[in-house]
Amino acid sequence: MTPDMIYGAAGIAVFGIGLVGALCAQDRLRRVLALKLCSVGAGFLLLVGAWREPPGTPDPVPHALVITGIVVMVSATAVALALIRRLHSLEAEDER
Amino acid sequence: MIDPLVIFDLLLALGIVALAVAALATRESFAMIVVFIVFGLVSALAWVRLSAPDVALAEAAIGTGVTGALLLKTLHHLRCATGQPGQNATQAQISAPPVPVGVTLANAAFCGLITLGLAVAFLGAPAAGPGFEGLVAQAMPQSGVEHPVTAVLLNFRAYDTLMEVVVLLAAVIAVWQIERGLSDAPAPVMGEVWQGFARLALPAIVVVGTYLLWVGAEAPGGAFQGGAVLAAVGLLLLLTRAYVPQPAHRGIARGAFVLGTAAFALVALLVASGGRVAFEYPLAHAKTLILLIEGMVTLSIAVTLAALFHGREPMALKHEGKDDT
Amino acid sequence: MLELLGAGLIGLGAVFFVAGTVGLLRFPDVFCRLHALTKADGLGLALIALGVALQAGTGGAVFRIALIWGFVALASATCGHLIARHARQMAGGRHD
Numbered sequence: 001m002t003p004d005m006i007y008g009a010a011g012i013a014v015f016g017i018g019l020v021g022a023l024c025a026q027d028r029l030r031r032v033l034a035l036k037l038c039s040v041g042a043g044f045l046l047l048v049g050a051w052r053e054p055p056g057t058p059d060p061v062p063h064a065l066v067i068t069g070i071v072v073m074v075s076a077t078a079v080a081l082a083l084i085r086r087l088h089s090l091e092a093e094d095e096r
Numbered sequence: 097m098i099d100p101l102v103i104f105d106l107l108l109a110l111g112i113v114a115l116a117v118a119a120l121a122t123r124e125s126f127a128m129i130v131v132f133i134v135f136g137l138v139s140a141l142a143w144v145r146l147s148a149p150d151v152a153l154a155e156a157a158i159g160t161g162v163t164g165a166l167l168l169k170t171l172h173h174l175r176c177a178t179g180q181p182g183q184n185a186t187q188a189q190i191s192a193p194p195v196p197v198g199v200t201l202a203n204a205a206f207c208g209l210i211t212l213g214l215a216v217a218f219l220g221a222p223a224a225g226p227g228f229e230g231l232v233a234q235a236m237p238q239s240g241v242e243h244p245v246t247a248v249l250l251n252f253r254a255y256d257t258l259m260e261v262v263v264l265l266a267a268v269i270a271v272w273q274i275e276r277g278l279s280d281a282p283a284p285v286m287g288e289v290w291q292g293f294a295r296l297a298l299p300a301i302v303v304v305g306t307y308l309l310w311v312g313a314e315a316p317g318g319a320f321q322g323g324a325v326l327a328a329v330g331l332l333l334l335l336t337r338a339y340v341p342q343p344a345h346r347g348i349a350r351g352a353f354v355l356g357t358a359a360f361a362l363v364a365l366l367v368a369s370g371g372r373v374a375f376e377y378p379l380a381h382a383k384t385l386i387l388l389i390e391g392m393v394t395l396s397i398a399v400t401l402a403a404l405f406h407g408r409e410p411m412a413l414k415h416e417g418k419d420d421t
Numbered sequence: 422m423l424e425l426l427g428a429g430l431i432g433l434g435a436v437f438f439v440a441g442t443v444g445l446l447r448f449p450d451v452f453c454r455l456h457a458l459t460k461a462d463g464l465g466l467a468l469i470a471l472g473v474a475l476q477a478g479t480g481g482a483v484f485r486i487a488l489i490w491g492f493v494a495l496a497s498a499t500c501g502h503l504i505a506r507h508a509r510q511m512a513g514g515r516h517d
Contacts, residue, residue, distance in 0.1 A: 001098075001102050001105075001106075002102075003101075003102075003105050003145055003146060004146070006102075006105045006106055006109045007105070007109055007142055007145070007146055008218055009109065010109035010110075010112050010113055010142070012211060012214050012215050012218060013113045013116070013211075014112060014113060014116045014139075015211060015214060016207060016208070016210075016211030016214075017113070017116045017117055017120060018116070018120075019207040019210060019211065020120075020203075020204055020207045020208075021120040023203040023204075023206070023207060024200050024203050024204060024207075025120065026194075026195070027125070029125055029128075029129075029167065029170065029171065029174075030120060030125075030128065032167075033119065033120070033128065033129070033132055033167065034120060036132070036159070036163060037116050037119065037120070037132075037135075039159075040135075040136070040139055040155070040159070043143075043151070043155070044139070044142070044143075045214075045218065047143055047146045047148050047151060048146065049221075049227075050146075050148065050227065051146050051147065051148075052229070056229070057147075057229055057233070057244075058146070058147045058148060058229065059227035059228050059229040059232075060228070060229065060232050060244035060245045060247070060248045061227065061228040061232065061248055061252075061253070062227075063148050063150055063151050063245045063248070064245055064248040064249045064253060064256070064257075065256075066148070066151045066154075067150060067151055067154045067245070067249065067318075067320055068249075068256055068257065068260045070151070070154050070155055070158050070159045070320075071154075071158060071260050071263070071264060071320055071397075072260060072263050073159065073163075074158050074159065074162055074163055074166075074401070074404075075263050075264050075266070075267030075404075076267070077163055077166060077167075078166055078267050078268075078271055078404040079267050079270045079271060079274070081166055081167065081169075081170040082270070082271040082274040082275050082407060083274055084170060084174070085170055085173050085174070085177075085275065085278065085407070086274050086275065086278060088173075088174050088177055089177055089278055089279070092177050286503065287502075287503070287506055289499060289502045289503070289506075290499060290502075290503060293495065293496075293499040296495065297492075297495065297496075300492065
């Protein structure tokens with residue numbers, strides 16, 4: 001039992017949960033959040049790949065990739081949320 | 097004898113999976129976002145255990161802090177637009193026809209298959225084969241900084257980072273276009289204690305953000321973490337209404353959005369014009385150039401994230417009369 | 422000796438955190454829960470920060486731990502106030 005196996009399993013589980021949520025949830029906000037869960041799961045797997053047994057230093061390239069991924073994800077989330085706000089206001093206009 | 101840290105790892109991993117399930121299973125939208133924020137912070141803790149403190153900082157500041165603020169802002173907006181602040185914002189969507197159970201089941205089965213494939217790939221991967229750490233360690237003396245992750249981000253794989261800044265720029269352009277003409281939700285009134293907290297915290301946050309940027313050259317930290325912390329300054333200013341975006345300030349905002357990308361590309365071009373490859377900084381100036389790029393990118397990230405939080409482009413015409421503070 | 426004292430303080434802090442969490446789970450309404458959480462966690466955090474500071478080697482690290490403690494204490498006090506304020510407004514607005 002090493003940290004990479006434990007967190008690797010957790011990452012796969014989080015990714016799967018996020019994927020189910022993204023495809024099956026009805027609520028739009030929940031779907032965006034589920035996609036973010038997917039990205040965290042993917043980050044777990046990349047970091048597990050970069051991890052080395054304690055005397056060794058971890059591989060910095062996947063670390064940089066995950067940081068890039070986090071920033072890209074916040075951009076995508078912001079655009080998705082703006083679309084949700086717009087869609088919601090259009091629906092509210094339709095109902096009136 | 098089992099290592100006590102393995103027990104800690106197991107508990108943390110179980111907690112992370114449970115929080116992920118709880119975030120999606122919680123019915124109430126506000127509680128869902130709060131559970132998600134807890135999930136993000138706990139997974140940042142797990143990433144520290146995987147000896148990735150840079151990524152943990154970025155996840156805590158950007159992936160959880162800024163994303164959580166964006167989600168809460170959207171929820172507030174949806175609730176105000178529905179006109180029932182106490183009610184669940186999802187009520188308006190019930191009118192949509194329900195998805196057939198078969199489709200949901202097929203989707204779930206599909207997700208299960210993908211996750212299974214991922215697990216097989218994970219277990220089948222060669223255990224801890226040689227990565228890039230040796231190459232990076234060899235090239236570190238030529239990078240100009242002492243911290244490997246910063247060296248990879250701003251020197252060895254600087255193209256990636258340039259494109260990342262461009263993605264952020266594209267996001268803010270898209271948000272301004274999408275929200276054009278959308279009426280703003282009335283800002284929540286936060287009270288005097290909050291104002292006092294903001295006044296106390298603002299200068300401290302500026303110092304912490306700048307420190308994170310500076311320390312990134314030799315220890316965990318850097319442009320993205322520092323930028324996210326500085327973006328918190330923007331959020332505080334917007335929430336306390338100490339700064340209300342004016343239409344006249346759009347030019348400055350646009351300049352700040354482009355600043356990071358422009359400085360990054362300009363340095364690349366200057367280096368390339370000296371008969372070198374685009375990001376092959378001359379060793380004598382490498383640290384100066386990297387810190388210059390990082391400083392500009394940090395400013396750009398801070399302003400962009402704050403603008404993404406504010407959302408709507410400040411417009412000259414305001415024909416909605418419900419903005420009564 | 423200093424290490425042992427630090428570990429003892431951290432353990433004591435953890436006990437306060439557990440007490441605060443039990444209060445959060447068992448108390449009936451928002452105000453009681455906030456009372457349990459802010460009081461117990463504030464003390465628990467102070468004890469843990471003190472314990473870690475005793476184990477930290479350098480003056481810079483102690484200074485940073487003190488700063489972190491100050492920020493968290495300030496933020497949690499403000500959050501507690503905001504939640505209580507919101508809860509009171511909600512209670513005032515409803516008819517039951």
